[in-house]
Amino acid sequence: MSVLKSWTGGAFLLLALAGGLRAEVTVSQSNDPAEGSEQGLVALLFQDRSGLEAVAPERITAITTTPRAKAGKADAAPTQITAEWLASQPEATGNGEFQCLANAIYHEARGESLPGQVAVAEVILNRVDDPRFPASICGVVHQGNGRGCQFSWACDGRSDAVRNGEVYGEVKKVARAMLDGAPRDLTDGATYFHTRAVRPSWSRRFVETARIGAHLFYANPLQTASN
Template sequence: MRRFLPAILAVFMLTSAAPAEIASGQAGDPDTKARFGQTLFSGTKLKALLGIERRAKTTEIEYSRAWIDARPPVKARGAEWQCLAEALYFEARGESTKGQFAVAEVILNRVDDDYYPASLCDVVNQGTGRKYQCQFTYTCDGLSDKIREPQAYERVGKVARLMMDGAPRELTSGATHYHTKAVSPSWSRKFKRTATIGVHHFYRQPTRVSQN
């Protein structure tokens, strides 16, 4: 189902870094639950950009396909939702529900990091147009981006909406990068791994210290 090219399955390009503190991760567990609804985002950059003021209702998340399928259809969509939903569709639709939430965490973590663009669409499309230099393979692999599995798209769209509405980011310990187990990009030997979920390893980019 995935459309990754074997040579570029590493999703993110290497950026300047120093060692980061390592955190342990868990493999997918369909019965894992989490609670959210306290704040919209862990940071404020995307919230301010989108002008979102409402808070998500407190609810219990189950990282399972059955739970996601039982959720009502997404009504609040928009461009930012579409960018995140499409990224999850092309990057992780074959993953477990937990794996899809984890990939969404990475994208949102980048939005909240001043080193990266300040919106979901800009993060997802960073580097697009420069073949094999994009941050997400599907945006520059030259293949059609047509949605051919509407049910899978609706499912990841629900994940996208939950994450935008304030679902917790506690699966990847602040990861900003990931790659499949099939490859070993150079940056993976410099960043510390924070989690392994499904076919993906997740990493947190070391803190960058400005030089004065």
């Protein structure tokens, strides 16, 4: 029971008793010093009762009822992204950085398994954290050089329109979870990847860290300080 409800119940009890007090004070004409305090208490109680009688019953119910606890939200950053967890999440939304990550996952890995999509997201976020790459997701996704773009779909001249809304909805949830702090533990810090169908020359300069779905993932080799 709330403190307010307890106080209100006590106040109604005092008001009920106040009728008897008022009758005694009315018939008593003594100069007892306690009489003044009793009269003051009675007056105060009847003022309170008058005030309460002016309050709508539903308002009294509202202020004397313990509020219900709000339903808890799902974890913003799960310890592991699973299909079951994704299915329980509402539609994912976000700012421009969120959109860039969702678009990259969609175009690079929409046909991949859930781990494959998470792995691509890891590479993009790992690049954002690496000073050798742009410091924003959109900067990483649209980074280019004289030979083209880091992610070919971003500048291959083809339409980037989303054609599978259902898959894109799931991809957006993956992007949201990764931005909210889901762990990056699938690719061991990878900042590069390519499909199994090719073997680019640059891959020889890096350390392979994982093979997930159709992609191979790579990280920069560890460098030791020279004397």
